[in-house]
Amino acid sequence: MSTTKKAIVDPDKCIGCNTCPLIDPDTFEMETTSYKAIVKPTAPPVNEKTEMACSSCPVNAISIVED
Numbered sequence: 590m591s592t593t594k595k596a597i598v599d600p601d602k603c604i605g606c607n608t609c610p611l612i613d614p615d616t617f618e619m620e621t622t623s624y625k626a627i628v629k630p631t632a633p634p635v636n637e638k639t640e641m642a643c644s645s646c647p648v649n650a651i652s653i654v655e656d
């Protein structure tokens with residue numbers, strides 16, 4: 590059985606740097622009032638761009654977890 594993975598953002602860590610939506614705009618967007626990154630409801634399965642965004646976050650706010 591295959592497992593799927595999803596990205597999650599810790600809003601307490603996110604500093605709103607806008608890096609993750611630039612790298613993976615299909616998965617991440619900035620929430621317009623808090624200006625913290627959120628995972629889109631329409632996000633595709635975790636892919637190379639998602640992993641790149643995760644590793645590029647300056648405060649390690651993004652985790653990739655089993656869905």
Ligand code: SF4
Nearest residue numbers: 603604606607609646
């Ligand atoms: S890269 Fe990290 S700090 Fe920057 S917006 Fe995304 S989650 Fe927030």
